[in-house]
Amino acid sequence: MPRTKKPLPRPTRAELAILRVLWDRGPSSVREVHEAINVGRETGYTTVLKTLQIMTAKGLVIRDDTQRTHVFQPAAQRSDTQRQLVTELLDRAFGGSAGQLILHALETRRASHEEMAEIRRMLDRAEGKKP
Amino acid sequence: MPRTKKPLPRPTRAELAILRVLWDRGPSSVREVHEAINVGRETGYTTVLKTLQIMTAKGLVIRDDTQRTHVFQPAAQRSDTQRQLVTELLDRAFGGSAGQLILHALETRRASHEEMAEIRRMLDRAEGKKP
């Protein structure tokens, strides 16, 4: 047994912002993350560094420190983290019912045509199969 | 001008739990909220009281203190708060695109038939109108 399943903690706001950079850019140094984040934000370099150190301790990111400049990458896939966050919001604010959440999301923002088609397919699968 | 628009702050975890009780039960005393929350939880009476006092200061709830036992009610509708939370999650984790969030929600939880029908209607409205 090389590894017991340990669920990753829910990333905080600042941590999620960093994860999004890593998901978009791929493995990155502190400097690269810092520059990517400071488009519109205003955060110090050591703040990003410190947060990445904390995230490493939490297991949210994986650090390659074989070179002097460490390189970080996400420990979880974007979609898994998204699922985690959706599940949490569902429980905390929607009593676990997905329908209301989806309606609000559709109301608020537009989805792409491909996404809408995909949503219809999922609705068909969930509803149409056994009427 | 009796009142300038001041957007309510996003409720925290404990605050949201209390709001859900108030939305479900209607105007309630501290004791009623406390009893409703302590199904499965274990929170002290004064903890609930203190949180409600803070929520009053924030404007999240409205307090009727004409009687000795104060009565609290939500300042915002459930649906407005839900929309606020969905919007926030959309921006923080989904780059503002509703489609991915909806797909995750559909994957994770089942929606009711009425809700699914409503979702289809919204998809029709959003997609069919301008092909």
Add this chain to the structure above:
DNA sequence: CAGTGTCTACGAAGCCGTTCGTAATGTCAA
């Protein structure tokens, strides 16, 4: 009135997240 119970008010502690200043370490060029 005295006692008992309920309620609100207040302060403080503990934890977590965020931020940053400073120190220590490593790198490279002149």
Add this chain to the structure above:
DNA sequence: TTGACATTACGAACGGCTTCGTAGACACTG
């Protein structure tokens, strides 16, 4: 080697959230 620069490590401060203990105000009963 020395100096300049980049990078990591560490500690501390600050604020927000959550929790609760204690005190004070009020009400009712006998």
